[in-house]
Amino acid sequence: MSNSKGVEIETVRPGFEAEALGFRPGDVIVSIGDNTVRDIIDVLYYGSEPTATAKIRRGKRVLNIELKGLTERDNIFTGQMTFRPFKVMTCKNNCLFCFVSQLPKGLRKSLYVKDEDYRLSFLYGSYITLTNLTEQDKKRIITQRLSPLYISVHATDQDKRIQMLGNPNAPPILDEIKYLARHRIRMHTQIVVCPGINDGSTLERTIKDLYRFYPYVMSIAVVPVGLTAHRRRKLKGFDKALAIDTLRIVEGLQRRFRKRHGEGIVYAADELYIKANRPFPDLSQYDELPQLENGVGMVPLFMHRAKELKIKRYLSGLPTSRVKRIVTFTGTSFYPFLKEYISRLQDYGINIEVHQVINNLLGESVTVAGLISGRDVIKTLTEQPIEDATLLIPEVCLKEGEGLFLDDVTVQDIEEILKVRAIVIPSTPKGLIEGVLQAYTPDQPAPTHPTNPPPPTQPTRHHPTRPTNTIHTRPTETAQNSDLGILKQFPLP
Numbered sequence: 068m069s070n071s072k073g074v075e076i077e078t079v080r081p082g083f084e085a086e087a088l089g090f091r092p093g094d095v096i097v098s099i100g101d102n103t104v105r106d107i108i109d110v111l112y113y114g115s116e117p118t119a120t121a122k123i124r125r126g127k128r129v130l131n132i133e134l135k136g137l138t139e140r141d142n143i144f145t146g147q148m149t150f151r152p153f154k155v156m157t158c159k160n161n162c163l164f165c166f167v168s169q170l171p172k173g174l175r176k177s178l179y180v181k182d183e184d185y186r187l188s189f190l191y192g193s194y195i196t197l198t199n200l201t202e203q204d205k206k207r208i209i210t211q212r213l214s215p216l217y218i219s220v221h222a223t224d225q226d227k228r229i230q231m232l233g234n235p236n237a238p239p240i241l242d243e244i245k246y247l248a249r250h251r252i253r254m255h256t257q258i259v260v261c262p263g264i265n266d267g268s269t270l271e272r273t274i275k276d277l278y279r280f281y282p283y284v285m286s287i288a289v290v291p292v293g294l295t296a297h298r299r300r301k302l303k304g305f306d307k308a309l310a311i312d313t314l315r316i317v318e319g320l321q322r323r324f325r326k327r328h329g330e331g332i333v334y335a336a337d338e339l340y341i342k343a344n345r346p347f348p349d350l351s352q353y354d355e356l357p358q359l360e361n362g363v364g365m366v367p368l369f370m371h372r373a374k375e376l377k378i379k380r381y382l383s384g385l386p387t388s389r390v391k392r393i394v395t396f397t398g399t400s401f402y403p404f405l406k407e408y409i410s411r412l413q414d415y416g417i418n419i420e421v422h423q424v425i426n427n428l429l430g431e432s433v434t435v436a437g438l439i440s441g442r443d444v445i446k447t448l449t450e451q452p453i454e455d456a457t458l459l460i461p462e463v464c465l466k467e468g469e470g471l472f473l474d475d476v477t478v479q480d481i482e483e484i485l486k487v488r489a490i491v492i493p494s495t496p497k498g499l500i501e502g503v504l505q506a507y508t509p510d511q512p513a514p515t516h517p518t519n520p521p522p523p524t525q526p527t528r529h530h531p532t533r534p535t536n537t538i539h540t541r542p543t544e545t546a547q548n549s550d551l552g553i554l555k556q557f558p559l560p
Contacts, residue, residue, distance in 0.1 A: 073097040073124060074104050075151040085147035089132050095124040099134075106153040107144075108186055112211050114144050158183035159199055161233030163302060164261055169295040171428065174473055175466070189213040192360060194257055197243045198234055208252060215253040215285060218244070222258070222265040223276040231264060241276060248283035255357055257288040260313060262303040271316050274333050278324065281332060288358040289317050290336040296430025304432060310342035321352075330354045337366045341400055362435075366404055373408045373496040381500045382415050385507050393419040393506050394487070395459040395499070396444060398426070400434035408496060417503055422447055428474065437463045441476020445484055457506035458487040463494040 073095040079086050096104055099113035099121050113119065114134065121132045134143075158181035162168075167181045185204060187193040194217045200208075207213070218240075222228040225239050247254060256277055260266050265273065270289065277284050291305040291313070305313075317335040324332040331354055340347050350371045353364035397405045402423035409421045424447045426433040428440040448458070460478060465471060470478040470491065482489045492502035 074106060074110055074153075077149045077151050080147045083143075083147045085143050088134070088143075089130070090123070090148060091125065093125070096121055097124050097129070098122045106186060107150050108190070108211060108213070110144050110150070153186070155180070155182045155187065156184040156199060157181055158196070159234065160196060160237070163231050163233060163264070163300055164259060164292045164294070166293065166295075169298045169429075171295075171297045175471070175475060178473065185213065185216060188216045188218075192217050192255075194219045196232060196237070197240065198232065198237045200243070205246065208247070209250045213252070215255055216247070218254050218256045220244075220256045220258055220273060220277060220287075222269055223273045224265075224269055227265055227269055231259075231261065244277070244280055244284065248280045251283065253282075254280075254284050255286045255288075256284055257290060257358070257361055259290055259292055260305075261292045262305060262309055266309065266313065267316075270313065271320070274316070274320050278320070278332060281324075281328070284332075286357040287333040288336060288361045288363050289313065289333065289339070290361060290363075291338055291342065293433065294430075295433055305339075305342050307343055310339045311345070314339055314343055314345065334358055334363045336362045337364065338362060338400065341366075366401065369496060370404060370408075373411070376496050376500065378411060378415060378500065381504065382412075382417070385504070391418060391506055392453070392456040393417065393459060393503060394422065394448065394453045394456050395419070395461070395492075395502075396422045396424050396436075396439070396447065397461065398434045398436040398439060399423045399431075401436060408499070412500075412503065419503065422451060436461060438473065439464050440474040441472035441481060442474055444472070444481065445476070448485055454486040456487050458482075458485065458489045459492045459499065459502040459506070460489055461494045462491050462498075465491065 076090060076092055076094045076096065078092055079090050096110055098104060099110065100116060100119045102109065102113045104110050104113065114121070116134075119134045121134060123130050123132060160183070165181065167179055170178060182193060183195050183199050184193065185195055185197075185200060185208060188195045189208075196219045208216070220228075220240055221231045223241050228240060229235055229237055244254065244256075258265070258270065258273055260270060274287055274289070277287050291310070292302060294302055294304050314335055317333055317339075321331040321333050324330070331352060334353060334357075337347070347367045347370075350364065350367045353367065356364045356368065359365055359368065395405075395409075402421070405421050409419055412419050424436075424439050424443050425431055426439060427443050427446065429438055444460075444464075458481065460481070465478070478489050478491060481487070488506075490502050490505055492498045
């Protein structure tokens with residue numbers, strides 16, 4: 068529960084200061100100091116005061132907990148407690164390319180939630196269109212310094228943006244960005260390119276308009292629209308020629324920005340290079356990878372990490388009899404790159420193979436690993452019998468913490484139907500190696516990897532850390548509910 072009546076504590080980490088002070092699961096934080104708390108952001112913001120008292124409700128009792136003299140103030144509300152999710156603000160747009168509207172029936176209910184919440188944008192990097200902000204919301208963003216925010220722009224031409232959002236009441240985006248920039252709120256932005264609508268000269272104008280607000284507009288991601296087989300609207304997909312032309316626009320402006328400021332500012336999604344059949348830029352051209360979770364620089368980063376990884380050092384302790392069969396899979400767009408890495412492992416005598424899974428659930432044009440269904444995994448691997456093998460499942464395919472594919476197929480279902488031993492692995496080159504090691508030494512405990520994104524940082528001091536996946540890519544999902552924020556497009560390879 069997170070509303071005007073307070074914020075409910077879900078868990079308290081044993082043995083740490085929060086527990087010693089008296090916080091317990093089920094407590095409701097009603098206020099901190101003289102400030103009523105509405106959600107986790109208020110808890111973090113007001114809890115950072117050097118001296119404060121938290122008023123909590125425990126059943127019918129009201130208690131006061133002094134927060135004075137803490138040695139881990141920055142960590143007490145983030146690393147030592149978790150909170151019940153707040154009620155998420157939902158999207159009132161009717162976007163032409165909305166991914167949620169392109170989903171088939173029969174999936175998890177939470178997949179159909181369309182979030183448009185500036186709090187999720189600040190805490191977890193969910194993209195918002197700024198179409199539902201009230202004056203009170205804006206005041207709070209400025210007062211509590213909720214920065215950076217992640218903003219879906221698509222077009223600065225108002226008529227085209229209204230057409231794309233399907234919302235005639237959408238405020239002019241440049242007015243909203245100007246307001247935030249004037250108050251020194253930093254922004255990461257994205258442009259989802261729909262052929263024939265906001266490509267070409269419209270795209271170029273949009274990038275130039277956003278650049279005017281640099282450095283408060285910190286980055287601009289250009290991503291191609293993603294379309295499923297279940298779409299109801301007539302939209303064109305990207306072809307090679309359009310991908311090449313889009314890269315021409317992005318790279319031309321990027322060179323100009325880099326010469327002037329030392330950083331690119333605008334970046335093209337990996338999928339554009341794949342569709343254009345163009346080599347990726349050097350990893351250094353992505354600067355600090357500000358749009359990584361948007362599928363920008365993800366493949367180059369994976370290949371860089373794979374190249375730097377000392378495979379021989381990790382595999383030197385394996386049993387001399389290397390006969391175990393190991394299988395993994397990915398989506399069709401990332402398959403060539405993962406196959407290249409797998410071939411290096413095979414050179415060391417590892418009996419491992421990778422299969423590309425064609426997306427029958429959403430349509431073959433959907434090529435990302437994060438949107439692979441359990442049924443499609445089963446179908447693909449049934450055609451390539453793998454009984455008694457060890458199956459490495461990239462965690463990017465699963466709902467965080469629950470082991471569920473999009474269609475509610477579980478890891479256990481996969482094991483029972485395919486008659487394999489399944490290991491869920493982190494989506495990194497090193498994670499794949501660790502999965503191999505566990506396959507060869509089954510008596511060893513599995514390496515521990517957090518399945519949830521890191522906790523939000525203090526709003527008054529830091530930017531939130533966004534979770535990253537660097538081998539397979541799933542749509543952005545929030546820690547509030549791992550299905551919220553699933554991209555309304557899916558440009559990620």
